[in-house]
Amino acid sequence: MDDARRWFKLSSPFPMKRGGALVGARLAYETWGALNPARDNALLILTGLSPSAHAASNAEDGTPGWWEDIVGQGKAIDTNRWFVICVNTLGSCKGSTGPADINPANDQPYQLDFPDLTLEDAANASHELVHGLGIGQLACILGNSMGGMVALAYLAQHPNSARSHISISTAPQAQPFAIAIRSLQREAIRLDPNWNNGQYDKDHYPEAGMSIARKLGVITYRSAMEWVGRFARIRLDADQRDDDPFGFEFKVESYLAGHARRFVRGFDPNCYLYLSRASDWFDLAEHGGGSVSAALAKLKVERALVIGVETDILFPLSQQQQIADGLTAAGAQVTFVALDSPQGHDAFLVDTVRFGAAIGGFLDAA
Amino acid sequence: MDDARRWFKLSSPFPMKRGGALVGARLAYETWGALNPARDNALLILTGLSPSAHAASNAEDGTPGWWEDIVGQGKAIDTNRWFVICVNTLGSCKGSTGPADINPANDQPYQLDFPDLTLEDAANASHELVHGLGIGQLACILGNSMGGMVALAYLAQHPNSARSHISISTAPQAQPFAIAIRSLQREAIRLDPNWNNGQYDKDHYPEAGMSIARKLGVITYRSAMEWVGRFARIRLDADQRDDDPFGFEFKVESYLAGHARRFVRGFDPNCYLYLSRASDWFDLAEHGGGSVSAALAKLKVERALVIGVETDILFPLSQQQQIADGLTAAGAQVTFVALDSPQGHDAFLVDTVRFGAAIGGFLDAA
Numbered sequence: 001m002d003d004a005r006r007w008f009k010l011s012s013p014f015p016m017k018r019g020g021a022l023v024g025a026r027l028a029y030e031t032w033g034a035l036n037p038a039r040d041n042a043l044l045i046l047t048g049l050s051p052s053a054h055a056a057s058n059a060e061d062g063t064p065g066w067w068e069d070i071v072g073q074g075k076a077i078d079t080n081r082w083f084v085i086c087v088n089t090l091g092s093c094k095g096s097t098g099p100a101d102i103n104p105a106n107d108q109p110y111q112l113d114f115p116d117l118t119l120e121d122a123a124n125a126s127h128e129l130v131h132g133l134g135i136g137q138l139a140c141i142l143g144n145s146m147g148g149m150v151a152l153a154y155l156a157q158h159p160n161s162a163r164s165h166i167s168i169s170t171a172p173q174a175q176p177f178a179i180a181i182r183s184l185q186r187e188a189i190r191l192d193p194n195w196n197n198g199q200y201d202k203d204h205y206p207e208a209g210m211s212i213a214r215k216l217g218v219i220t221y222r223s224a225m226e227w228v229g230r231f232a233r234i235r236l237d238a239d240q241r242d243d244d245p246f247g248f249e250f251k252v253e254s255y256l257a258g259h260a261r262r263f264v265r266g267f268d269p270n271c272y273l274y275l276s277r278a279s280d281w282f283d284l285a286e287h288g289g290g291s292v293s294a295a296l297a298k299l300k301v302e303r304a305l306v307i308g309v310e311t312d313i314l315f316p317l318s319q320q321q322q323i324a325d326g327l328t329a330a331g332a333q334v335t336f337v338a339l340d341s342p343q344g345h346d347a348f349l350v351d352t353v354r355f356g357a358a359i360g361g362f363l364d365a366a
Numbered sequence: 367m368d369d370a371r372r373w374f375k376l377s378s379p380f381p382m383k384r385g386g387a388l389v390g391a392r393l394a395y396e397t398w399g400a401l402n403p404a405r406d407n408a409l410l411i412l413t414g415l416s417p418s419a420h421a422a423s424n425a426e427d428g429t430p431g432w433w434e435d436i437v438g439q440g441k442a443i444d445t446n447r448w449f450v451i452c453v454n455t456l457g458s459c460k461g462s463t464g465p466a467d468i469n470p471a472n473d474q475p476y477q478l479d480f481p482d483l484t485l486e487d488a489a490n491a492s493h494e495l496v497h498g499l500g501i502g503q504l505a506c507i508l509g510n511s512m513g514g515m516v517a518l519a520y521l522a523q524h525p526n527s528a529r530s531h532i533s534i535s536t537a538p539q540a541q542p543f544a545i546a547i548r549s550l551q552r553e554a555i556r557l558d559p560n561w562n563n564g565q566y567d568k569d570h571y572p573e574a575g576m577s578i579a580r581k582l583g584v585i586t587y588r589s590a591m592e593w594v595g596r597f598a599r600i601r602l603d604a605d606q607r608d609d610d611p612f613g614f615e616f617k618v619e620s621y622l623a624g625h626a627r628r629f630v631r632g633f634d635p636n637c638y639l640y641l642s643r644a645s646d647w648f649d650l651a652e653h654g655g656g657s658v659s660a661a662l663a664k665l666k667v668e669r670a671l672v673i674g675v676e677t678d679i680l681f682p683l684s685q686q687q688q689i690a691d692g693l694t695a696a697g698a699q700v701t702f703v704a705l706d707s708p709q710g711h712d713a714f715l716v717d718t719v720r721f722g723a724a725i726g727g728f729l730d731a732a
Contacts, residue, residue: 176596176598176599178590179599183618184578186612187581191574211553219546219547246639250545
C-alpha cells in the first residue's frame with residue numbers, strides 16, 4: 001500500500017514572486033496508489049481555498065476526505081491506475097507553511113510578516129514537490145476553484161509539465177464580482193477588533209469577522225435555485241431560536257450559522273486573508289503579455305477537460321468557456337462540460353455523480 | 367402647480383399586524399401633477415428599502431429625485447396626465463414614522479421599542495394616505511423592489527383599490543437566497559459593538575456594520591456581467607490606496623466604499639433592520655390560504671405590467687414570471703417584460719430608457 005501522509009521540504013530560501021523568501025518551508029501532501037516504474041501515471045490535485053490535502057481516506061487516515069466519492073480504487077480518479085497526489089496549498093494552515101506558522105527568523109508566528117503570497121508561489125511550491133517525488137511530467141494536473149487557478153499558474157510557469165489538465169469551476173483571472181465578494185470577506189475580518197492587525201490568539205479571536213466571511217462564502221458557493229428547493233421559507237422550531245432581537249428565524253439562517261461554526265476556528269484568519277488576496281491578484285494574462293488566450297496557448301497540454309456549472313455565480317460558466325476556448329485554440333484536445341447542477345460553485349463537492357462521470361470518462365480515455 | 371411635499375397623519379392608534387400600535391404616526395409623501403375632478407388619475411409609487419418619497423424634482427424641492435428620468439411632465443410617468451404620489455415607507459427614516467423617531471409614550475427614540483413592522487403595515491399606512499387624499503380607487507399602483515412587495519400587500523388587503531398595477535423586480539414572497547443576504551446584512555450591523563442593541567448615537571454609531579451591510583447590498587443589487595465591463599481588473603492609483611494591510615487595491619473596491627460612505631450615515635441602522643426583516647417576513651401566500659396564486663387571484667386589477675431583469679440575482683426573473691402568471695390566471699390583462707439590462711436588480715434605477723419605454727407604453731395604453 002502506497003497511500004501516505006507526508007511533508008515535503010521546499011528549497012530554502014524559497015523565493016516568492018512579489019519579493020521575500022521563505023526559510024525552512026514545507027508542504028503537506030497525501031498520496032494514493034503507486035507511482036509506476038515509468039513514473040508517468042501521476043495525477044496532482046490542487047484544492048480550493050480551505051480544504052486540506054486529505055482528499056480521500058487512506059491507509060494512514062481512514063476518515064473520509066473532501067472528495068471521498070471521486071478519489072479511490074475503482075472510482076472516477078482510480079487509484080488502481082493513477083498515483084494521486086493532493087497538496088495543501090502553500091500559505092494554508094492545514095500542514096503547509098503559512099502565516100499561522102512560526103517564522104524561523106524570530107521564532108514568532110509570521111502573522112502579517114508572512115511575505116506577500118501569490119498563486120504562482122503556491123504553484124511553484126507544488127511543482128517542487130512533484131519534481132522531488134521524481135516525476136518529470138504529470139499525467140494530469142487537476143484543480144478545483146482556487147486550485148484551478150493554481151493549476152493554470154503551474155502550467156504557465158512550467159509548460160509541458162502535464163500531459164493533460166482538468167479544470168473545474170475556476171477562473172483564468174479574478175473578475176470584479178469575485179473580487180468584491182472576497183474583499184468584503186476580508187473587510188469583515190479586518191473590521192473585527194479581535195483581528196487586531198493579525199495579532200489575535202485563541203482567547204482574542206476574530207470570531208464575528210470569520211463568521212460573516214464564511215457565511216458570505218457559503219452564500220456565493222451555492223445557488224438560489226438549490227435553496228428554494230431545500231429551504232423554501234421553512235422556519236426554525238421555537239426551541240431552535242435565540243432570544244436576540246433580530247435573531248435567526250428561518251432554516252436557511254441556521255444552515256449558514258452551522259457552516260460558520262464549523263469553519264471559524266477551523267481555519268486561520270490570516271491564512272484566509274492571504275489566500276483570498278492571492279486569488280484576487282491572480283491574472284493568467286500576466287503570463288501571456290496581457291492576454292489570457294496567449295497565456296493559455298503556452299500551457300502545452302495535449303488534452304483537457306474543462307467543467308463548469310451554470311448556477312455558479314462566483315466562477316461563472318463564461319470563464320470556464322474562456323479556458324476551454326483558449327486551450328482549444330492552442331491545439332489541445334478539449335472536452336467542455338457545462339453542468340446544470342443546482343449546487344452552484346460547490347457542485348464539484350456535492351454532485352459527485354455527474355462530476356465523477358465526466359472526470360472518469362476523460363481519464364479512462366487517456 | 368400641485369407638486370407638494372406633505373406629511374399625512376395616520377389614524378391613531380394605528381394598529382400593527384403583529385401586535386401593538388403606533389400613536390401619532392405620520393407618512394411623508396410627495397406629489398406631482400393634479401388630481402382630476404373625477405379623482406381617477408392617481409398613481410401611487412411605493413419605493414425600495416432606502417429611497418425617500420422624492421422620486422423627482424418638484425416645485426418645493428428642485429433637487430433631482432431617485433427616478434428623475436421616469437417621473438415628470440412628458441416622461442414615462444407623465445405628470446401632465448397622472449397625479450403621482452410617492453410615499454416614504456412606514457418604518458423608514460426619511461420623514462415617515464419609524465424606529466429612529468420619538469416614541470410619544472416616553473419621549474425617547476423608539477429604537478427597538480418600535481413594534482414589529484410588516485410590509486402589510488406599510489401597505490395599510492399608504493392606503494390610509496390614498497383614502498385621506500380623497501381617492502377611492504387608484505388608476506395605478508406601482509412598486510419597485512421592496513415597494514413591489516408592499517404593493518402586493520396593498521392589493522391583497524384592499525382588493526379593487528387599483529385599476530392597474532406595475533410590478534418591478536420584486537417578489538411575491540422572500541426566497542432563501544434573499545433572506546440569507548438580508549440576514550447577513552443584519553448580522554453585520556448587530557455584531558458591530560456600536561450597535562449596542564439599537565442604542566447607538568452619533569458619536570457611537572455602527573459604521574462598520576452598516577458599511578458591510580451596504581456593500582453586500584450593492585454587490586447583490588448589481589450584476590457580475592456589468593462589472594466585468596465597468597471595472598474589469600482596473601487598479602486604483604497609488605495615491606488612492608490606503609496603507610492598511612489588505613487595503614483596497616481594485617477599482618471595484620473603492621466603488622463599493624463610495625456607496626457605503628454615502629449610505630452609512632444617511633440611513634438609520636435600526637430602520638434598516640426593521641425594513642430588512644419585514645422583507646424576509648413577506649409572503650403573499652398568507653393572503654391566499656398558503657398559495658401565492660390564490661392570493662394573486664384576489665388582487666382584482668384589470669391590467670398589469672410586470673417587469674423583471676435577467677441579471678437580477680436578488681429578485682430573480684422567475685419570481686416576476688410567477689407574478690405575471692398568477693395575475694394572468696386571475697383574468698388580468700398582463701404585459702410581462704423581461705429585460706436583459708446588465709445592471710441587475712438596480713436596473714430600474716439605471717436603465718431608465720428601457721424601463722421608461724415599458725412603463726410609458728403601458729400607461730399610455732390605459
